[in-house]
Amino acid sequence: MSFHVIEQAPARLNRSELAVPGSAPQMFQKAAESEADVIFLDLEDAVAPDEKADARRNIIKALNEIDWGTKTMSVRINGLDTHYMYRDVVDVVEQAGERLDLIMIPKVGTAADVYAVDMMVTQIEDAKGLKKRIGFEHIIETALGMQNVSAIAGASKRNESLHFGVADYAASTRARTTIIGGVNPDYSVLTDADDQGGRERHWGDMWHYALARMVVAARANGLRPIDGPFGDFSDRDGYLAAARRAAVLGCEGKWAIHPSQIAMANEVMSPSEGEVTKAQRILSAMAEAEAAGKGAVSLDGRLIDYASIRQAEVLVEKARQIAAAA
Numbered sequence: 001m002s003f004h005v006i007e008q009a010p011a012r013l014n015r016s017e018l019a020v021p022g023s024a025p026q027m028f029q030k031a032a033e034s035e036a037d038v039i040f041l042d043l044e045d046a047v048a049p050d051e052k053a054d055a056r057r058n059i060i061k062a063l064n065e066i067d068w069g070t071k072t073m074s075v076r077i078n079g080l081d082t083h084y085m086y087r088d089v090v091d092v093v094e095q096a097g098e099r100l101d102l103i104m105i106p107k108v109g110t111a112a113d114v115y116a117v118d119m120m121v122t123q124i125e126d127a128k129g130l131k132k133r134i135g136f137e138h139i140i141e142t143a144l145g146m147q148n149v150s151a152i153a154g155a156s157k158r159n160e161s162l163h164f165g166v167a168d169y170a171a172s173t174r175a176r177t178t179i180i181g182g183v184n185p186d187y188s189v190l191t192d193a194d195d196q197g198g199r200e201r202h203w204g205d206m207w208h209y210a211l212a213r214m215v216v217a218a219r220a221n222g223l224r225p226i227d228g229p230f231g232d233f234s235d236r237d238g239y240l241a242a243a244r245r246a247a248v249l250g251c252e253g254k255w256a257i258h259p260s261q262i263a264m265a266n267e268v269m270s271p272s273e274g275e276v277t278k279a280q281r282i283l284s285a286m287a288e289a290e291a292a293g294k295g296a297v298s299l300d301g302r303l304i305d306y307a308s309i310r311q312a313e314v315l316v317e318k319a320r321q322i323a324a325a326a
C-alpha cells in the first residue's frame, strides 16, 4: 500500500438513484415510498427555464414536509454557467438544509467549480448553524469534466460520489449515439474471414473508457462511482446489461430515470447470496488461520491472498448495509 491513506466518503447505500423533476411535485410521494436508496430532486435539465422558480419552491416544501424516511436526499442544482445556480444553493440550503444530504453538481468542469460551491455552502451552513455537512455528488458529463476528473474528485472534503452523465457526455464529446446510455453498432470489431469467408461483428461498449476512467478517479479519492441514466425505460434487458457492465467495472449504483428501473438497479448492485456466503467463508478461514498462527490461508484448495480478503470485507460490509436498510 502507498503511504498515502485514502479517506473514504461516508458509507451510504447508493445502488439506485432516482431522478425526480422538481417541476413534478405529484411524483414526490411515490418517490418517497419507493425502494430507491437515493433520490435527487432535479432543478436542472428536467425543468424548463420558466419553471425553475416554482420547482425550487416545490423542492423546498417537499424536503421539509414529506416523510422521506431514511432515504438519502439530494438536489441537482443548475450548472455554474447559469444564473439559476446561486439561488438554487442559497434558497435550498437556507430553507431545507436540515433534510438535505447531498447537492448534485451537474456539468462540473474543474476543481474550481467544486471550490466555488463549497465556499457558498459553507457560508450558508455556518450562517444557519447547520450541524450536518452537506455532501457533493458530481456529474462527469463533459469533455472538460472528464479531462479534470481526478482534480474534481479530490477538490473537496464534501465529495461523496462521481456520476457518469452519458447523455451530456455524448453531446459534449460529439459521440454518435441516439439512445441515452445505449450502444452503437458502428462501435464494433469485424473478425477476419474464416475458411468460408464468414466474418462476425462483435459489438463493443463505447462508454467503457469514460466509465473506467471515472471509476479510477472516484476510487483513488474514496468516492462512490455511479453510472448515470439509461433512457429507454421500456428496454429492461438493455438497462440490465448497462447496469451489469457498470457493476463489473466497480460502480456501486446506477440512476433510475423511471421508477421501473429502481428494482433492477438494486438487484444488480447488491452482492448475491452466493457471493456473500463465499466472502464470509473467506473471512472465517482467515480468522481460523490467524488463530492457528498460520500465515497462508486456503479455502476449497485455493490460496487466499490479502487482496481477496479485502474484497471479501467490502462485500460483507455492503451486505450488512443492505440488511440494515431493509
Ligand code: GLV
Pocket: 106, 139, 141, 164, 165, 166, 167, 168, 169, 228, 229
Ligand atoms: C445526465 O445528466 C446526463 O446528461 O446523462
Ligand code: MG
Pocket: 045, 106, 139, 141, 165, 167, 168
Ligand atoms: Mg446531464
